[in-house]
Amino acid sequence: MITLELEHFDLAQICGSGQCFRMEKMQENRYKVLAADQYLEIEQQGKIVTFCCTQEVFLCFWLFYFDLDCDYQTYLDRINPRDKYLNAAAEKGEGIRILQQDLWEMIVSFLISQQNNIVRIRKCIENICERYGEKKRTPEGTEYYAFPTPEALAGATEEELRNCNLGYRAKYVLKTAEAVASGEVSLERIQDMSYKKAKQELMGLYGVGEKVADCICLFALHHIDAFPVDTHIRQALEQHYKRGFPNRRYKGIRGIMQQYIFYYELTKTESE
DNA sequence: CAACAGGGGACAC
DNA sequence: GTGTCCCCTGTT
Numbered sequence: 001m002i003t004l005e006l007e008h009f010d011l012a013q014i015c016g017s018g019q020c021f022r023m024e025k026m027q028e029n030r031y032k033v034l035a036a037d038q039y040l041e042i043e044q045q046g047k048i049v050t051f052c053c054t055q056e057v058f059l060c061f062w063l064f065y066f067d068l069d070c071d072y073q074t075y076l077d078r079i080n081p082r083d084k085y086l087n088a089a090a091e092k093g094e095g096i097r098i099l100q101q102d103l104w105e106m107i108v109s110f111l112i113s114q115q116n117n118i119v120r121i122r123k124c125i126e127n128i129c130e131r132y133g134e135k136k137r138t139p140e141g142t143e144y145y146a147f148p149t150p151e152a153l154a155g156a157t158e159e160e161l162r163n164c165n166l167g168y169r170a171k172y173v174l175k176t177a178e179a180v181a182s183g184e185v186s187l188e189r190i191q192d193m194s195y196k197k198a199k200q201e202l203m204g205l206y207g208v209g210e211k212v213a214d215c216i217c218l219f220a221l222h223h224i225d226a227f228p229v230d231t232h233i234r235q236a237l238e239q240h241y242k243r244g245f246p247n248r249r250y251k252g253i254r255g256i257m258q259q260y261i262f263y264y265e266l267t268k269t270e271s272e
Numbered sequence: 273c274a275a276c277a278g279g280g281g282a283c284a285c
Numbered sequence: 286g287t288g289t290c291c292c293c294t295g296t297t
Contacts, residue, residue, distance in 0.1 A: 115278060116280090165294085167291085169293085206281095211281090231280090
């Protein structure tokens, strides 16, 4: 067990910010997180956060995953004090972290996300993990499924993937899995690319357009200048930034601001 | 029952 | 860059 006092860290906000689909609330202040082939239970009481894992696993996986080395106060300090909307959004989501997630998992997750809602995305991903992911067990004996490898998914048929509720996205996942499994596309190379090059490379994948590529860049490659524009963000921009989002001012960290806005819009519609 | 949209993208023009 | 199809599933 690792216990830390953390600023700008809120499990409910991270879970609800829509960047990860395998994190869920177990009980009040306690969440479980599945990521790549890892499993974690985590608790929070105010600023006190407890990671239920060994120090070794914490240091080599979760510290990085939750982006704990980054100082979010410096991001918040860059927000224009006169921008009422963005300040309200940032206040609402001040505990959001941009997670550093597995590249392959994010590619598949955001392929599935298109024209889809979050509840169903989660179900789709759960389905493919259970059917194609390796069954694992924590030291405490809890069973869970790892995210399926490119090879495992490439071995499926389009019909099988459709049965996982993927719909027409099944062929996107299958073709991309085949491209990666065959070595035609190298995930390791993409990891080392600049934002611009990585985005370009990702958009070459079947089923990946600009929005999905930006999500992958932001949530897996930690290119925090990536600014995914979906229907919610587009609406918010039309309403609050009629002259365009101040890209100059937030250059380098536009993705952080995108997440505050996205989360704000998401929680607003929930409470209506 | 029909219509529609939900974190888009491919493809043809 | 625009229009059309994809054709899933839950909601209204």
